Amino acid sequence: MKNRELANTFYEIADLLELENVQWKPAAYRKAARGIENLTEDISDIYEREGTEGLKSITGIGSNICTHIVEYLKTGKIEKFEKLKKQSMSGASELIEIEGLGPKTIRKLHDELDIKSISDLRDAILKHKIQELEGMGEKTEQNLLEAIRNFEKSHERMQIDVAIETAEDVISYLKEQNKPDIINYAGSLRRMKETIGDIDVLAVTDNSEELIESFVNMEDIERIVSKGRTRSTVVLKNGVSVDIRVIKNESYGSAMQYFTGSKQHNIELRNIALEKGYKLSEYGLFEKESGKKIEGRSEERIYGTLGLAFIPPPLRENRSEFEAAKYDNVPDLIEVGDLRGDLHIHTDFSEGVDSIESMVSMAEEIGYDYIAITDHSRSRKVANGLSIDELKDQWKQIDDLSGKYSIKILKGSEVDILPDGNLDYPDNILDKLDIVVGAIHSGFKYPESKMTRRIISAMESEHLNILAHPSGRLIGKREGYKADFDSVFEAAARNNKILEINSQPKRLDLNDSMIIRAKKTGVKFCINSDAHGSSQMEHVRYGTGQAKRGWLTADDVVNTYTYNKLMKTFDNS
Structure with a gap:
């Protein structure tokens, strides 16, 4: 689909505009990007069916951005974007991907040290030139070097959502073209690893040469690496390498086993x-x-x-x-279909792109019994965190919708855990919330002991129900904060708090190894989408993948419970 390409282009335009110190346009392009990411169908299909009016109906798309979309769909590029890249500092769009480098810092590095690329930045760090600049020091160099390593590591592998979307598109295309008897993906993708190197597809068909011919003639191919009668490898325009093997039916099971298991x-x-x-x-x-x-x-x-x-x-x-x-002790692993609700959802009250009703409607369409609306709390200014008055306005909307839908709508909030471990709303407001999802959004560089105390202090609050994205990591972008997580997990179990498995592909937090560690304490989990638009509610498939890798069953995950059992669980937290 063109959606991901367009969204990434608009995100990059926003970054470049920020580098030029443009004040309001970056936010507009980012909002448009989020709206496009939230689409459930290809934007080119919307344009073909409904024209520019269909495009303008997408959240965040006004007349100017609509013009850019049409230009991209017709020509494959946006002239404004091409000009921006030429006008901006050389390498700026690459540098802004490095954690810790904002527009002002990139400008400073460019002007004072002539840093134009990640390679230049690494050289300057290794020669200790960064610490000579005002406001920077040895610690800055260490953090930037770590950020470069994370960036490079992330670009060696793709996020699981990109991999699954690509694999499913390839398989769907080949099913339509050739109708193979069997076709599936294998490899680390089938194991649901958090990042994927390349995609392995296995097929059974009597027409192997026709299947291979269709495969190497797919529309989005950048280059053909190899082509044979029963095997071929291509690189797609998005940089993903896809390998297909045609095998005999009598070897399908052994081939799937061989190409799925880790070494x-x-x-x-x-x-x-x-x-x-x-x-x-x-x-x-x-x-x-x-x-x-x-x-x-x-x-x-x-x-x-x-x-x-x-x-x-x-x-x-x-x-x-x-x-x-x-010993026949393999657990009956949790499945997406076991989930009865989603307990971490954002709406257009804060940084989401869809209304409360759109999110509730999608949850009901999925078949959920309940949903929690958990927009950001007041300290999270960058994400339009809700003031107390805004939160009360949201409660009124939820009350109105509760009479319209059969699904239970919980009044919640993703509440910032403050530096001292307190929560971001006063007790009289927290008392009125059905669910409190606590999260760390600041102070990521705190010493381990201080961060551990901060999290445990929050979990000792009677109001906290769930610890959101517990390690704070962003895959390939930011390492998690330092904390004694064994102590955190034990405190969660001791205080009957629930640990989130955040399903956003850039988070997948907790990850599989931490889930395994946490489960030993007897703590319970919940798999949440952290959706910022209705289509992202399907992200729970990725969180469920991590839960499977962490050996979890449905009984380990509280949002497989009935509504009444769930609320009793919260009452005990």
Whole structure:
């Protein structure tokens, strides 16, 4: 879809305008970008069906930005954007991606040290030139160097939402063109890892050459890396590498197992096979002595023949799954369909793009029993945090809508945890909220002991229900803050507080390893979308993927509970 390309272009325009010290236009372009990201269909289809009026109906799209969209859809570029890139400081659009570098700092680095690229910045850091500038020091250099590493690491791999969207688009196209018997993605994407290197697709068909021909002639291909009768690799225009293999039906199960498991998982499984007198490969499970093929069509039967319960793809990391499978103790992992509600949602009262009613309507369409409206609290100025009066106005809207919809609408707030551990609204306001989602949005560089005390102090509040995005990380952009998380998890369990698994692809926080650690304390979790638009409510698929990788069952996650059971859980927190 063109949506992601356009949204990214508008975000970059906003960044470049900020570098030129333009005051209000960056916010307009960012709002338009968020509106486009929230679309559930391709923007080009909207334009083809409804013209410019259809485009203007999208949140954040006015006449000027509508003109840019039409230009992009017709020509593949926006002249204003091209001029901005030429006029702006060389490398500025790249530098602004580095955490800790705002427009003023980039201008300072450019003017005083002639820094025009990330490479220039790294060289200046290594030569300790940054700390010579006024207002900067050795700590600034250390933070910037860490930020560069995070940026480069993130650009080696793609976010899971980009990977899934790309894989599903490729598979949908090939199903339409060739109707293969079976076609699915495998690899780390099937294991639901938080970031993905490239995409592996496996297909079963009698017309392999036709399938390969359709694959290498897809519209969005940048270049063909290789092309054969049963395998081909291409790089798409978005930079994603996609590999397709056509396999025989009798080897489908073994191939899916081989191309899904991590390297360590597959080595261990092959060793188990050898110990039992078998040889396992992507082509099947064979008797070691006679070479007779025992199984290949079914992953389940391969694991079963080796004396193991079936191991779901998200667990195939060689992290104790074999011991569980040996004794038939593999948990019944949570599924997206187990979720009964979403407890972290933003609307256009703060930084969301859709109304309360739009979010409620989408939740009801999904089939949820309840939804919590949790816009930002008053200290979160950058996200249009709600004053007490604005929060009360929101309550009135919720009361009005509660009579119109069958779904339960909870009055909530994503409340800032202040530096001293207190919450951002007074007790008399917190008392009236159905749900309080506490979050850290400042002081990320606090020492570990101070941050730990801050979080634990908040969790000792009778008002707090959920700790949002507990580690504070942004994948590839910002490391999480330093805290003694084992103590945090124990405090959460002790105080009956719930830990969020935030489903935003840039967060996925808690991640799988932290979920595993936290679960040992007996704490409960919730999987929330943190949606800033109605279409983002589907992001729970990514959070659920992390929950699966963290060995969670439906019973571990409170928003699988009925409404009455959920509210009793909050009463005990």
